[in-house]
Amino acid sequence: VRTLLIIGIGAGDPGQVTAQAAAALNQVDVFFVIDKGQVTRELVDLRTEICDRYIAGSGYRIVEIPDVQRDRTGPEYRRAVSDWHAERAARCAETIAGELADGGTGGFLVWGDPAIYDSTIRIVENICGRSGLDCDYRVIPGISSVQQLAAAHRIVLNGIGEPIVITTGRRLQQSIADGAQNIVVMLDADLACRSLLGSAIGWQIFWGAYLGTADETLVAGPLADVIDEIGRVRSALRERKGWIMDTYLLRRINSQPG
Numbered sequence: 488v489r490t491l492l493i494i495g496i497g498a499g500d501p502g503q504v505t506a507q508a509a510a511a512l513n514q515v516d517v518f519f520v521i522d523k524g525q526v527t528r529e530l531v532d533l534r535t536e537i538c539d540r541y542i543a544g545s546g547y548r549i550v551e552i553p554d555v556q557r558d559r560t561g562p563e564y565r566r567a568v569s570d571w572h573a574e575r576a577a578r579c580a581e582t583i584a585g586e587l588a589d590g591g592t593g594g595f596l597v598w599g600d601p602a603i604y605d606s607t608i609r610i611v612e613n614i615c616g617r618s619g620l621d622c623d624y625r626v627i628p629g630i631s632s633v634q635q636l637a638a639a640h641r642i643v644l645n646g647i648g649e650p651i652v653i654t655t656g657r658r659l660q661q662s663i664a665d666g667a668q669n670i671v672v673m674l675d676a677d678l679a680c681r682s683l684l685g686s687a688i689g690w691q692i693f694w695g696a697y698l699g700t701a702d703e704t705l706v707a708g709p710l711a712d713v714i715d716e717i718g719r720v721r722s723a724l725r726e727r728k729g730w731i732m733d734t735y736l737l738r739r740i741n742s743q744p745g
């Protein structure tokens with residue numbers, strides 16, 4: 488039996504690697520990297536730094552699995568994503584069968600926590616469900632960018648007794664229509680919260696970019712007052728670094744913090 492470990496490595500600060508994740512890193516014979524193409528040099532370096540810092544010795548290998556292009560054009564978004572996952576899983580299974588001996592341990596490193604907007608668990612579940620590859624998997628949780636956002640702003644994500652919704656920029660309007668009060672927005676290419684300006688409901692925003700890294704940048708305040716500043720800061724950072732990774736919490740102004 489091959490064992491696959493899906494290891495959450497935190498949002499960007501190597502200090503966020505938990506003791507449990509460090510122990511798991513040391514069990515891995517082969518790390519499988521799904522090359523997402525757009526992964527920046529900086530993130531690859533960070534991953535290397537984590538391995539160098541936490542793994543005793545150098546008895547591991549790194550094997551890249553080239554990514555499968557995803558069809559973002561079709562109307563059936565879910566179907567396109569699930570076809571893409573299936574194809575990615577087939578390619579991973581092939582590579583794992585060839586690179587990891589029976590009885591060996593493979594590892595997948597995941598930014599933040601593997602349970603939040605990451606497809607690695609689904610891919611590995613799919614791989615392990617395939618005939619011919621005898622494998623099992625475990626998940627080691629990590630500190631998510633959502634937790635780092637809250638910690639950096641020194642806030643509780645929910646108002647007293649209120650629910651928290653975690654969604655994407657693309658689905659933000661739906662959560663607003665559903666009456667959500669505390670909304671964490673991830674995977675937002677273009678500040679979808681701008682669309683809330685001018686509505687009758689007031690919102691507070693807690694925004695963070697490159698959370699957990701040396702470039703961590705925070706802006707907070709009433710949405711209408713700070714959205715232009717966030718837009719300016721975000722564009723300048725993206726220009727300087729060539730990429731941006733940001734997350735924010737929106738809270739209805741009449742909600743009770745705590």
Ligand SMILES: C[S@@+](CC[C@H](N)C(=O)[O-])C[C@H]1O[C@@H](n2cnc3c(N)ncnc32)[C@H](O)[C@@H]1O
Binds near residue numbers: 599604632673675699
């Ligand atoms: C594919 S999701 C991965 C989330 C990850 N599993 C987590 O737990 O944080 C990528 C999105 O997470 C958010 N994100 C991840 N790392 C971040 C960071 N260091 N700073 C700000 N946002 C981050 C951004 O919204 C980004 O678009």
